[in-house]
Amino acid sequence: MKALCWHGKGDIRCDTVPDPKLEGPRDAIIKVTACAICGSDLHPYDGYMPTMESGDIMGHETMGEVVEVGSEVSNLKVGDRIVIPFNIACGECFFCQKQLFSLCDRSNPNAKLAAEAMGHSPSGLFGYSHMLGGYAGGQAEYLRVPFADVGHLKVPDAIPNEQALFLSDIFPTGYMAAENAEIEPGDTVAIWGCGPVGQFAIQSAWMFGAGRVIAIDNVPERLEMARTHGRAEIINFDEVKVFDQLQEMTKGRGPDRCIDAVGAEAHAGGSVDSVLDKAKAAMFLGTDRAHVLREAIMCCRKGGTLSVPGVYIGFLDKVPFGALMNKGLTVRTGQTHTHRYLQPLLEKVVSGEIDPSFVITHRAGLEEGPDLYKTFRDKQDGCIKVVMNPNG
Template sequence: MKALCWHGSGDVRVDSVPDAKIEQPSDALIKITSTAICGSDLHLLDGYQPGMEKGDILGHEPMGVVIEVGSKVTKLKKGDRVVVPFTISCGSCFFCQKTLFSCCDTTNPNAKVAEKAMGHSPAGLFGFSHLVGGYAGGQAEFLRVPHADVGPIKIESDLPDEKVLFLSDIFPTGYMAAENACIEKGDTVAVWGCGPVAQFAIKSAWMLGAGRVIAIDRVPERLKMAEEHGKAETINFDKVSVYDQLQEMTKGRGPDRCIDAVGCEAHAAGTIDSVLDKAKATVGLTTDRAHVLREAIMCCRKAGTISVPGVYVGFPDKIPFGAFMNKGLTMKSGQTHVQRYLRPLLDKIEKGEIDPSFVITHKLPLADAPAAYKTFRDKKDGCIKVVLKP
């Protein structure tokens, strides 16, 4: 089969690889009909995520049609159309029973390695390094899905792929980010980044009762999308000081809730901390450029909440923890417990409350994926979200 494979920093290729197949009785085999490139895939492209090996198959936003199931699979059958969450979860461990699916205790075969890096191991993830299991990803013609009775959700309507595909990751991720922000009715919510996850965090903030949403970026087409589709006020950080502007917009109080939807590859307009981060990353002294996290801590109102869906991979430094403690802030983060959100968010799509396809700017064949990764990373050609068609 054809699959997009990682060959080193900045080097991804479509290769011919052995066909995916059933390996365990609880597996399903999916023929991929649509898959997407996620912002967190760029951390793999740029070499920031440890645990990558040459030939790893990328991708964690897939959907398709079931072509085979293992002997213990009871909820899926051949011909079912499904969206596959990026989190691989057993459904029965302590954490899955609490619906904390991304914290599953059993699905990372490399848990001992992850424990050394993080203290405890998260769940296995599709297409995202051997630190979280080394599972083959979904930017391919076929995908093996472990624990198939726990992960995929069946799409039983005639909704097109583009409307339901993002249940695999970015819609639940944006929604959980807004939920983690503990939004109260009428709150002012500031969202750093206007990429795909941020766009869904903006939409979700309104769903959860925000009175005002402010989106921060510097890419014109992303800011325009946040304004037009997200009904957000916007700040271009290349043109103004984010801290000063937010203080002015909130009469000196600061936003009630702050969402860092950027993560470890943050850009900034020449601030000292961002210059140091970039220099250290260039020579391998850090894997995380944490400007947005620092800025969110400084901007958030006292006793406010910071939600972090943006991916961090190592040991970001110079975090203003004194400000965090003295301001009485709360922080919530984590990989998304996707399975918790699948049914309620699918219901919203089916009822017409949201059409997630608004973020798509490029639809391309799998063969064009290497070039599409770079277009997406470099924010060229108005690229905000890429859907691949194997």
């Protein structure tokens, strides 16, 4: 089959690789009908994600048609059309029973490796390093789905692929980010990053009753999408100092809730901390550029909440923990417990409350994937979200 494979920093290739096979009784194989490039895919693409190996298949936003099921998968049959959560969960362990699916204790076969870096291992993830399981990703013609009996959402025939695909990751991620922000009716919510997760965080903030949503970025087409489709007030951080602007917009109080939808690869013009972060990354003295996290801590009102769906990888420095503590901020983070949100968010799509396809700007086949990784990373050609049909 064809698949997009990682071969080093900035090197994604469309390779021919062996077809996946069932490896356990709870597995399924799907023929991939739609997949996407996620902002999180840029971390391995840019060389910041450790334990990647040459030939690893990329991708974790995937849906498709079931072509084979294991002997213990009784709730799927050949021909079913399903969305696959980006994280892998057994459905039975202590954490899965608490619906903390991204913390599953059984789905990462390399848990010891992850625990060395994090203290404990999160769940396995599709296409996202050997530290997180070494699972083949979904930017391919076919995908093996472990724990398929719990790791799927059946899609109604009336819902097209482009409305269903983002239930695999970015819609639940934006929604959980807004939920974690503990938004109360009328709150002012500031969201850093107007990429796809940020766009869904904007939509979700309104669902939770926000009174104002302020979106922060420097890419014109992203800001325009946030303004027009997201009904957000916008700040271009290339034009104004974000802290000063937010202070002015909130009469000196600061936003009630802040969401960091950027994560490890923040850009912040010529700010001193971002220049230092970039220099350290270039010299392999650090991985994460945490400018947004620092800025959100400083901007958030006293007693407010900071929600962090943006992915961080390693150790951060220059984090104003004194401000965090003395302002009495609540911080909530985590990979998305995707399984928890599949059915409720599907119902919002079916009802017409939201059409998630609004973020799509580029449609392609797998062969165009390597070039589109660069286009997406470099924010060229108005690229906000890439969707591919590997079998189209």
